[in-house]
Amino acid sequence: MSLPFPLFPPSASTVSTEVDLLYLFITVVSAFFVVLVAALVAFFAIRYRRRAPDEVGADIHGSLLLELTWTFIPFALAMVMFFWGADLYFRLARPPVDAMEIFVVGKQWMWKVQHPTGQREINEMHVPVGRNVRITMSSEDVIHDYSIPAFRVKMDVVPGKLTTLWFNATTPGTYPLFCAEYCGTNHSGMIGQVVAMEPEAYEAWLSGATAGPAVPPAVAGEQLFTELGCATCHGGDGLGLGPSLVGLYGSSVPLTAGRPVVADDNYLRESIMVPAAKVVQGYQPVMPPYQGRVTEEQLLQLIAFIRSLQNAAAAPAAAPAPTAAPATAAAAPEAMSASAAAQAGEVAFNRLGCAACHRADVPGLAPPLGGVFGHSVALADGSSVVADDAYLRESIRTPAAKVVEGFQPVMPPLPVTDEELEQLLAYIKALPAAGAR
């Protein structure tokens, strides 16, 4: 006899057979007890049916031996299930280190997939069989869940953090992909398919998947790193305003408060989105939050880039160093012309990382400085001040004293020498006004 429906989904990963075995084991144990109880109830109901209207049952109150028996046996069986299930769960929770990584971003109501070589897909995920694949996931809005029944894996995709799952597909084929956490109107439309392919077919698919050149996430992350000005502070030499990121991933990071943390994906994510949450020892909480300024996909790319800074010795050029040779500027002669002072000021400006926030082209975290000298500046407290020499000096040495309207007091006080201060002033005065703005 064949049923009009299957009892098991396709079994297509290295763990799916074991999950099925565990399921069958618990099913057999359960069926035994269900049949036992049902048979006893039915047998007793017939065997001891009431034969006279005022008959009563035997005067039996209980049995300690029986109570202990039917406490201990279910307990022992439950412990077997617990240890088996826990062992499997721990294996499912820990992706092998050699796994290739695919990024997945969930949003209402689609899945965006990016391969390590840069190819992108939507609601479809091609994977090679016989290879450990780790999925690192992120959500743009509400909680979703990446569920692949044929692989017996599933993991919530939670906004505000990164989650992972991993599998090793065994059988080529096309399998359903579901969103398993209710996420609103089109929850049941947030489905797709996973295509497991032979490795050669996967490589062939990769090469034909994108029309233009595919940009790997780590490379895109490096571009972003530069565009966002991260490099200004997080220089490779560790002498910038922010800690060096080379060799950071996976290392233990001492914090200004609390115990050291291991720099994993979620630490990196938090430190980009909300940097003040965990401040590295020896540094000031001056980095602006990037929450809302980078998308979840960009975030994954930045993390991919930071991870790629692992092999520092092999690739020292990976992190672009800030403008070099600050020592020459410090050695400037006393009698310096205004333009020479401004040039030295520019070097200091870059070395100190001012440019990361005080950007000329777009409104950054801090006001643009072009043309500010001699003009009236509206302050956060409602008053205004003319940007003269005294104001500029004060704003460099104690920035919190007068905060410009519309900006946060995030700039650190800069311990510059008098000489450097005057050079910076000269540079700021020399900056051209930023067009009509």
Added chain:
Amino acid sequence: MSDVSTSHSYLGAPHGLAAWLLTKDHKRIAILYLISITVFFVIGGLFATGIRLELLTPDGDLMSADLYNKLFTLHGVVMVFFFLIPSIPATLGNFLLPIMIGAKDLAFPRINLISWYIYVIGATITLVAVVNGGLDTGWTFYTPYSSISSQTAVTTAALGVFVTGFSSILTGLNFIVTVHRMRAPGMTWFRLPLFVWAHYATSLVMILGTPVVAITILLVAAERALHLGFFDPTRGGDPVLFQHLFWFYSHPAVYIMILPGMGVMSELVSAVSRKQVFGYSFVAFSSLAIAILGFLVWGHHLFVSSQSVYAGLVFSIITMLVAVPSAVKTFNWTATMYRGSITWESPTWWVVGFMGVFTIGGLTGVFLGTLGLDVHLTDTYFVIAHFHYIMVGGAIMAYMGGLHFWWPKMTGRMFMEGWAKASAILVFVGFNLTFFPQFVLGYLGMPRRYHAYPAEFQVLNVMSSAGASILLLGYALPAFYLTFSLFKGAKAPANPWGAKGLEWTVPSPPPTFNFDEDPVVNEPAYDYKPTRKVHVA
């Protein structure tokens, strides 16, 4: 004592609507609750009908996705908060608990009435939300969907659930004080009927757990209205924190729903077998063990939520432990029937049905508590099937059994046995046909809360919908024959089943103050003795 006129019964004078709406009699309040929860059972059932009709076909063709999402949300909210949680405690518990311990009423009769009004107010607020935008968050209100994304009347519905929670807290408080302070002389703790033990354990959960969900729901409302960042990560909140807070109440709430059902079962198994409950103290303490351990397992709902794997380990092992007292109860009920004198009257049919489905419900909970297996099963129809086996198969089957068993006591009328048996059979068959296929669907991977689904799942869904129509018939029948019995049913004697317990020593229906003479208890519960034949009236 058997043939008592109804002149001083609680159903007699004073008559009139005001006399009922302002009553302080726990029995009348129980009837008020019975009527109100029946209304909500019908409403929740209509929502379920809509769900099963939509799922007949794979395409989302009968209704829009938004309407479907509202239906399953409201089905859950109405059934859980407005039917299941008050069902047995507020009706059978309210009616029977004082009588069973030999008291004239609950400790705080006015608070008892207030709790019914609070329930009605909370339920009305939620109904306002239903017609005024609906609710589409799922009954679980998961953030940040509920707090930043849903466009429905989340705040109003949350307020309704918040208010109703106080009804639950007050009922629990009332029961605990009553059991401590109002027991008749000689009614020691270990002479209490197991129904009372189960309600005592339930009450502990109600007063310890309900405030947590009330606060949690308020936080969601505050995040929606005031944009405070409790759960929204873009405002520094943690969406998973909500799940911890929600399940800290809502898992124990499962025990609020099933523990009273277990209490009913203990009474019914003993009465239909005319035999002492096997291992009385084990059954009594298993209720307390379930209530206490039930507070420590909430994290088993979060195994794939990004909760720490070590936390998962602890929650899994405690979940395994909580399965043991449930198994102990089941074995004790079975053993109670051994060498009993088992009647084949209608209450037995509900008992047998309960034993069958509750065992499956409990054991499938073990599947879900097993970490590595839960990863595949969670958020699928396997979970839906499991908790319906507990809540519908367990709690409602027990409620129906209890309602039939004590109906003659509550109304003074006998119903028609044949119809009652037919209803029990229809419910059993319909229930299993509805929900057993969902275990298979879940293992195949069909996620819950899907408006449309892949075509390969259709056969099992059609079976489920077919079963639901039988279930509907099974639930509709009692509405007719029980109502009919009120007018045409034979007058009920004081003890129609020949059962033990103080409630069977008073007339049917009981007098307003329950006992004409203050009872004195000088025997253990369920003291059926071969030497002392029961008196069947």
